[in-house]
Amino acid sequence: MSKKITPYLQGISAAVVLIGLSGVAAAILSPSESHESLPVPQTPEQAANMANAVMQSKCADCHGEKPWFNGWINLFSLGQMKRDIEGAQRAFVMKPDSGIRSANVDFLKIAQVLRTRSMPPALYTMVHPGTALTLNDVAIMSHYYSGREAMKRAFAPIRPAGMTQDEFTAYVWNMPDSTTPPDQHALAKAWGKVYLGHRLYYDTRLSTTNEVSCASCHDLTRGGTDNLPKSEGVPGPDGKPQLGGVNAPTVYNAEGNIRQFWDGRAANLQEQAGGPPLNPVEMGYSHPEDWKEIASKLAKDKEYRILFPLVYGDKGITAETITDAIAAFERTLVTPDSAFDRYLGGDDKAMTEQQKAGMEAFLTYGCATCHAGPTLGGQSFEYINTHSPLRAHAKGYQEGAFGLNDFTKKEEHKDMFRVPNLRNVALTAPYFHTGTVNNLEEAVRIMFETQTRKAPTDELVADVTSFLQAQTGCYKGIPLDKLTQKDVAPEFVLDQMPGNTVEPAKAE
Ligand code: HEC
Ligand code: HEC
Ligand code: HEC
Structure with missing residues (x-):
């Protein structure tokens, strides 16, 4: 997968995650090992390794490639075990080279549920002593995943820090x-x-x-x-x-x-x-x-x-x-050079207070677990109805069409789509693969309803929308919403190439 990621995308995020997650399957810790004894991570690599360790010991029963299933326990739990495993396998299978998700996305998903303590399910931790998250587990991710530093790790500015135009x-x-x-x-x-x-x-x-x-x-x-x-x-x-x-x-x-x-x-x-x-x-x-x-x-x-x-x-x-x-x-x-990029680069005033609130919500409610990487998306195929039915596509949705299963012909890939990237999203209406939603606020509201556990309030929707409006970047140094046809027309510019010493080939 790393072949797919071009140099400008190899931000800190990719490093953290590729180093950390290449070992997801390998780094097996014995389930009895106590995480209380682990120190709070000091580096992103440590954070990734620790997240993996938690994953292996507390999550693999349901999210592993081969979940742990026991017919008797399932019977006693009135089928809850089977339901949990089915739900978990649909939500997220720990498989580094699945081909349908980058390691970056895997890591963000783990980080998200650890931060919000939404996993493992309470019932499971009650019957499996030692699987509840410890404060240390939560600290691992909280330490690394809030505020600007978190966004830098998760997304990385499009233009690497310190590089001139x-x-x-x-x-x-x-x-x-x-x-x-x-x-x-x-x-x-x-x-x-x-x-x-x-x-x-x-x-x-x-x-x-x-x-x-x-x-x-x-x-x-x-x-x-x-x-x-x-x-x-x-x-x-x-x-x-x-x-x-x-x-x-x-x-x-x-x-x-x-x-x-x-x-x-x-x-x-x-x-x-x-x-x-x-x-x-x-x-x-x-x-x-x-x-x-x-x-x-x-x-x-x-x-x-x-x-x-x-x-x-x-x-x-x-x-x-x-x-x-x-x-x-x-x-x-x-x-590059959206307000968000400038903020990541250290300019506090580049984003408004509302946009910053929207950014926090984007992390907290898990938008970032799918809209990940420097382009806020494009890194994985995901179900479009993770948490509720297909309301988004009530109009224009055709069952089984245009999604991953169209290409792979696998039943489990039905309703899975390549996540769109959210850079410049304010300019790319109408939204969704159906093109049936004209307004960005409405798209954000639908995402809350179908893809997160959080019911959207008007304030949340407005905040997140304004954060997405901070994603409009520049091409050739001109903000995308100001570009004219003249700016983007082909023009022979070899002699303008910075540092170019090669004689331009004459094109008549
Ligand atoms: C008892 C089985 C079980 C265990 C153990 C478990 N999960 Fe889950 N997990 C689920 C189920 C069921 C879902 C689907 C929940 C839903 O759709 O609401 C899920 C969903 C998820 C998701 C998808 C995002 C989301 O919020 O729905 C992630 C990420 C996840 N789990 C991570 C973890 C991690 C990390 C651990 C270990 C700390 C873990 N899970 C332990 C059953 C489990
Ligand atoms: C008639 C309209 C039309 C023309 C002409 C067209 N495209 Fe597209 N393009 C689309 C549509 C519609 C899709 C989505 C199709 C799908 O996903 O099945 C698409 C998808 C793409 C994608 C994939 C983007 C993503 O996020 O997955 C790229 C890249 C792209 N086109 C580039 C091109 C290039 C390069 C050309 C010229 C050779 C071209 N397109 C010509 C309509 C067009
Ligand atoms: C489980 C993965 C997942 C989560 C979580 C998620 N999204 Fe999405 N998002 C998708 C997918 C997949 C699509 C494409 C859906 C379609 O076209 O049918 C999408 C589409 C979008 C679009 C439309 C983009 C376009 O160009 O058409 C926006 C805007 C958006 N998401 C914002 C958000 C926000 C805001 C959140 C958090 C509240 C969020 N998403 C959470 C997977 C996710």
């Missing part, structure tokens, strides 16, 4: 990639590839009608979305644009997603980018052979005839090189 740009532009091993022209290639991807992203020739580009549905001036409930693709037989089945998520910060799409069917951005052109509803082509037609249209473009060889040598214009370039461009679509 120029350094950050250079850093992001030079993200490691597989097709161009670094050589003396690596810089020019990286820069050229991003520009190439940028042009392709805006190129309507990827569609049958030469009218639809990636940007049609993922408009960079609209938070990376189309602000429509359902996206409009190429026209159908009736001459009207065909509608997709599901709401278009943002492309900003999408590189941070554990997998792409609501159902996770694409492993990464390059794989994802191959989808829309061959989607009959979106860009209109339908067969892998159609890439040849796309390539021949693109080959008529003089700039492409220079750029493809510069970046890809003799590989030519193919599905692979097209999607690789688009993915490289998308990796630059990261949005």
